[in-house]
Amino acid sequence: MKGWLERLRRTAESSSRRRRMEAEMAEEFDFHIERETEELIRSGMGAEEARRQAVLRFGGVERHREAGRDARRARWAEDLVRDLRFSGRTLARDPGFAAVAVVAIALGVGASTAIFSVVNQVILRPLPFAEPDRLVMIWEKNPEKGWERETAAPANFLDLREQVAAFQDVAAYEDFPIRSVLTGDGEPTVVGVASVTGNFFDVLGVPAALGRTFRWEETWSGGPSVALLSHATWRDRFGGDPAVLGKSVVLDGQPHEVVGVMPEGLDFPGGASELWVTAGWDAESRSAAWFRRAHWVRPVGRLHPEVSIEEANGQIAAVMAGLEERFPATNRLMGAGATPLQRFIVGDTRTALLVVLAAVGLLLLLACVNVGNLLLVRAMGRGREVALRGALGAGRLRLARQMVVEGAALAAAGGAVGLLLGWGAARILEAFQPPGLMAPGPITLDGRVLLFALTVTAASGILFGLIPALWSARAAPADALREGGRSGASRAARRATGTLVVLEVALALLLVAGAGLLVRSFERLQAVDPGFEAAGVAAMTVVAPGARYDSAEKRAAFFQELVRRVEALPGVRGAAAVAQLPLTSVSWTSDFTVDGWGERYGSSVAHRAVSGDYFGTMRVPVLGGRTFTGDERAEGPLVVVINETMARRFFPDEDPVGKRVVYDQQAGPESTWRTIIGVVGTERQAGRLAAEPMPEIYEPFPQEPRARMTLVARTAGDPGALLPALRGLLKEIEPTTAPHDLRVMTDVYDDASARERFFMGVLLAFAAIALALSLMGVYGVTAQAARQRTREIGVRVALGARTGDVLRLVAGQGAVLVLAGMALGLAALLVAGRATSALLYQTEPTDPLTLVAVSLILGGTGLAAALVPALRARRVEPTVALRAE
Amino acid sequence: MPEQRADLLQGTLDLLILKTVLLGPLHGWGISKRIQQLSGDVLQVNQGSLYPALYRLEERGLMSSEWGLSAEGRRARLYTLTRAGKRQLAAERAGWTLFTGAVARVLEAT
Numbered sequence: 001m002k003g004w005l006e007r008l009r010r011t012a013e014s015s016s017r018r019r020r021m022e023a024e025m026a027e028e029f030d031f032h033i034e035r036e037t038e039e040l041i042r043s044g045m046g047a048e049e050a051r052r053q054a055v056l057r058f059g060g061v062e063r064h065r066e067a068g069r070d071a072r073r074a075r076w077a078e079d080l081v082r083d084l085r086f087s088g089r090t091l092a093r094d095p096g097f098a099a100v101a102v103v104a105i106a107l108g109v110g111a112s113t114a115i116f117s118v119v120n121q122v123i124l125r126p127l128p129f130a131e132p133d134r135l136v137m138i139w140e141k142n143p144e145k146g147w148e149r150e151t152a153a154p155a156n157f158l159d160l161r162e163q164v165a166a167f168q169d170v171a172a173y174e175d176f177p178i179r180s181v182l183t184g185d186g187e188p189t190v191v192g193v194a195s196v197t198g199n200f201f202d203v204l205g206v207p208a209a210l211g212r213t214f215r216w217e218e219t220w221s222g223g224p225s226v227a228l229l230s231h232a233t234w235r236d237r238f239g240g241d242p243a244v245l246g247k248s249v250v251l252d253g254q255p256h257e258v259v260g261v262m263p264e265g266l267d268f269p270g271g272a273s274e275l276w277v278t279a280g281w282d283a284e285s286r287s288a289a290w291f292r293r294a295h296w297v298r299p300v301g302r303l304h305p306e307v308s309i310e311e312a313n314g315q316i317a318a319v320m321a322g323l324e325e326r327f328p329a330t331n332r333l334m335g336a337g338a339t340p341l342q343r344f345i346v347g348d349t350r351t352a353l354l355v356v357l358a359a360v361g362l363l364l365l366l367a368c369v370n371v372g373n374l375l376l377v378r379a380m381g382r383g384r385e386v387a388l389r390g391a392l393g394a395g396r397l398r399l400a401r402q403m404v405v406e407g408a409a410l411a412a413a414g415g416a417v418g419l420l421l422g423w424g425a426a427r428i429l430e431a432f433q434p435p436g437l438m439a440p441g442p443i444t445l446d447g448r449v450l451l452f453a454l455t456v457t458a459a460s461g462i463l464f465g466l467i468p469a470l471w472s473a474r475a476a477p478a479d480a481l482r483e484g485g486r487s488g489a490s491r492a493a494r495r496a497t498g499t500l501v502v503l504e505v506a507l508a509l510l511l512v513a514g515a516g517l518l519v520r521s522f523e524r525l526q527a528v529d530p531g532f533e534a535a536g537v538a539a540m541t542v543v544a545p546g547a548r549y550d551s552a553e554k555r556a557a558f559f560q561e562l563v564r565r566v567e568a569l570p571g572v573r574g575a576a577a578v579a580q581l582p583l584t585s586v587s588w589t590s591d592f593t594v595d596g597w598g599e600r601y602g603s604s605v606a607h608r609a610v611s612g613d614y615f616g617t618m619r620v621p622v623l624g625g626r627t628f629t630g631d632e633r634a635e636g637p638l639v640v641v642i643n644e645t646m647a648r649r650f651f652p653d654e655d656p657v658g659k660r661v662v663y664d665q666q667a668g669p670e671s672t673w674r675t676i677i678g679v680v681g682t683e684r685q686a687g688r689l690a691a692e693p694m695p696e697i698y699e700p701f702p703q704e705p706r707a708r709m710t711l712v713a714r715t716a717g718d719p720g721a722l723l724p725a726l727r728g729l730l731k732e733i734e735p736t737t738a739p740h741d742l743r744v745m746t747d748v749y750d751d752a753s754a755r756e757r758f759f760m761g762v763l764l765a766f767a768a769i770a771l772a773l774s775l776m777g778v779y780g781v782t783a784q785a786a787r788q789r790t791r792e793i794g795v796r797v798a799l800g801a802r803t804g805d806v807l808r809l810v811a812g813q814g815a816v817l818v819l820a821g822m823a824l825g826l827a828a829l830l831v832a833g834r835a836t837s838a839l840l841y842q843t844e845p846t847d848p849l850t851l852v853a854v855s856l857i858l859g860g861t862g863l864a865a866a867l868v869p870a871l872r873a874r875r876v877e878p879t880v881a882l883r884a885e
Numbered sequence: 886m887p888e889q890r891a892d893l894l895q896g897t898l899d900l901l902i903l904k905t906v907l908l909g910p911l912h913g914w915g916i917s918k919r920i921q922q923l924s925g926d927v928l929q930v931n932q933g934s935l936y937p938a939l940y941r942l943e944e945r946g947l948m949s950s951e952w953g954l955s956a957e958g959r960r961a962r963l964y965t966l967t968r969a970g971k972r973q974l975a976a977e978r979a980g981w982t983l984f985t986g987a988v989a990r991v992l993e994a995t
Binding site (some may be wrong): 024025027028029031032035036039057060064068706 | 912913918931932933936938941949952955959960961962
């Protein structure tokens with residue numbers, strides 16, 4: 001901004017400087033001539049004659065002036081100002097053209113700025129921690145269980161922390177979303193809580209804004225429970241009062257002492273961390289097998305300075321190999337590795353975003369080619385003017401520069417509008433971002449984004465300014481004048497516009513095909529059977545407050561009462577409770593073996609406790625045997641229901657009903673046996689519809705009691721209307737708590753494909769813009785050609801050509817360009833299409849149906865764009881056409 | 886007007902101007918006259934090259950100019966050699982001597 005004003009000031013100054021310079025030059029010349037005259041008079045010449053001689057000797061004043069100006073270097077700036085003024089005038093004379101060009105550039109710059117701002121926020125911006133480059137995420141893997149980048153077992157984490165020398169320290173957080181009810185003054189509210197080890201913030205290098213962070217000892221239970229507040233929670237709930245330190249907050253009935261407030265904006269582990277508590281593990285668990293068998297922590301390590309991640313990975317592998325030897329029961333084939341923290345957080349979003357960035361790059365290129373082509377087409381129309389100016393002595397460079405200046409003026413205007421568009425688009429992207437796609441925090445137009453927008457604008461300005469400039473520098477004036485007399489443009493220029501249109505159509509085809517593939521992929525995703533009927537179901541997640549429901553029996557009674565009361569609500573057709581809603585996440589998995597399998601066992605089977613008529617309420621079909629009656633008791637007999645995936649994978653040729661299972665690799669004398677009583681349809685478990693379903697075991701609630709359950713209620717009417725009633729009911733039964741989550745099942749279902757819908761929306765927007773731009777190109781070139789051939793058409797019509805002939809003549813050329821562009825685009829798609837597979841679900845980048853549909857859309861609209869000027873040309877009156885020009 | 890006249894070699898005009906101005910502030914006409922006088926009327930400066938050369942030298946910072954009074958008490962633009970101009974003059978003079986010496990040696994060779 002400042003640079004702009006400065007330039008403006010200097011331009012104004014240079015013009016006043018120029019005026020002064022001219023005056024001084026004149027005075028200097030006058031002085032010279034007078035002195036010369038005096039000298040001649042002194043040598044005896046007559047006054048009149050002396051004056052004449054002096055002027056003669058001095059030579060042409062004008063010529064000297066010009067040479068003087070050149071020497072003064074004022075010329076360049078002066079010409080630039082004149083070029084700018086000229087550009088302004090010509091653009092103002094054709095506001096339609098200027099508007100189209102500015103909009104095209106603005107769309108290109110805007111779209112790319114918006115996408116770049118997301119890339120900047122997700123991939124480029126460093127994490128808000130001290131020396132984030134030294135932070136790594138440690139994960140576990142197990143080929144047998146199909147684990148890759150999985151959570152770690154806490155015992156393994158502790159061993160890695162103590163034995164891997166590459167790390168200065170390793171902390172961990174518990175990787176499941178915790179929401180707790182915060183009670184105290186006023187209504188109980190639900191807050192997002194992160195549970196971490198005591199050294200968590202020391203490893204991240206984030207000090208408390210107020211008070212202190214946790215200490216390592218506080219990782220373990222025994223001491224007083226402590227909590228840290230997020231800045232926002234402190235401000236909104238505690239009025240920003242520093243006296244909050246040392247106060248007690250009650251989370252799910254448990255008092256915690258507030259020891260500190262974290263700095264503003266800190267939200268890690270991601271999601272909605274409003275409070276941090278310590279893991280509070282029992283120190284005795286450390287030697288227990290389950291502490292090494294269950295996986296739920298995410299260790300974050302800080303490397304020693306100058307230590308590479310490869311070195312750390314080598315040491316981790318060695319430690320894990322040692323653990324496998326010592327603990328074969330839990331650590332068989334268990335490996336681990338480390339990834340830079342930022343890389344890990346971004347995950348596979350990175351690939352998807354880079355694909356979108358590439359797509360927006362194509363869009364920008366298309367916009368540039370389009371504007372360049374428009375300028376060139378217009379320059380062809382101005383062929384005579386250009387040639388005339390050339391013949392009158394305007395240098396070639398000067399003429400080319402005129403084009404570049406015009407391009408730059410358009411680019412500046414387009415860039416400014418584009419930046420605004422980009423800002424708006426970034427807000428839209430932010431509003432529609434699927435959960436978990438982006439790192440938390442607002443998308444901002446920071447310096448890097450502004451620099452990007454500026455660079456993109458400048459580069460595009462040069463690119464499309466250069467296109468007509470190159471051509472106009474190449475055309476010899478004589479040719480242009482001769483051709484200009486009749487048909488305007490040189491053959492070279494016409495070939496150039498044709499090539500550009502082919503390029504435009506090819507680029508548009510790539511983008512439309514990209515969007516088409518995503519639509520197709522989304523369609524396939526929507527066809528995925530989630531295994532339940534989402535419509536008509538409301539869901540409320542509730543945690544039984546630990547202080548009041550301290551036994552399995554009390555919790556069972558609480559949820560049974562809740563289900564019973566919900567069932568009695570008017571309009572409710574059925575209700576049940578489940579430990580984890582489908583399409584959200586998997587709560588826990590285990591190995592298992594079956595009576596009679598011997599050494600054989602299965603891995604990674606998911607578990608879920610259900611209560612009441614869950615399968616009936618969710619309309620999960622029963623495929624064999626029976627489901628739970630509701631009379632199951634904790635003491636047995638222990639029964640389970642399995643899903644279809646499990647039945648097919650592990651019991652392909654036999655009936656699983658009646659078989660007995662143990663949740664372990666090998667059964668022992670201590671094993672708890674459970675009997676399979678039925679098989680139900682497979683519900684998709686993971687939070688993404690695209691994820692493969694897992695084999696799963698359902699347990700009746702009394703035999704697998706949990707404190708956190710989700711109530712599901714099916715209603716005949718609008719489930720959204722049921723939500724307030726559910727909330728009210730909970731308050732009535734248990735006033736000290738509040739719903740952790742309350743929503744309709746169709747929202748859960750939509751969230752599971754939100755990511756795909758998001759990328760589809762983005763690419764559809766790109767495709768629409770691309771299609772519009774390329775049509776503009778086809779139309780512009782065909783219309784220009786038709787105008788130039790008006791006379792020829794007139795002659796033909798006069799000689800008896802029919803409408804069809806004229807249409808073929810005019811539209812034919814456009815059609816050839818469109819077809820050539822489509823061929824080029826399809827060829828490019830076959831080569832580059834692979835790149836989109838990161839965004840696709842069960843869809844090949846060469847999906848024939850998509851390719852045909854895209855070709856039809858592009859071909860159809862392209863031909864239509866070529867046909868419009870042809871239809872106009874058809875109405876040419878021979879007499880008018882012949883008189884034209 | 887003398888019959889014998891020499892055209893100025895490309896680039897020598899700058900050298901001559903710098904040398905002339907070394908002796909004191911001078912206006913354009915004075916510079917052209919002094920070059921003519923000092924060269925014994927052999928060198929005559931074309932006004933068409935004089936002023937552009939003056940402006941060029943000024944733009945390059947080898948001379949500075951300001952409006953002052955000429956010897957006759959008239960308002961005139963007076964050119965002065967700058968420090969950079971002096972350095973340039975020394976360098977060009979050395980180069981010229983080397984050049985003319987070399988040319989002379991070639992021509993006198995038998």
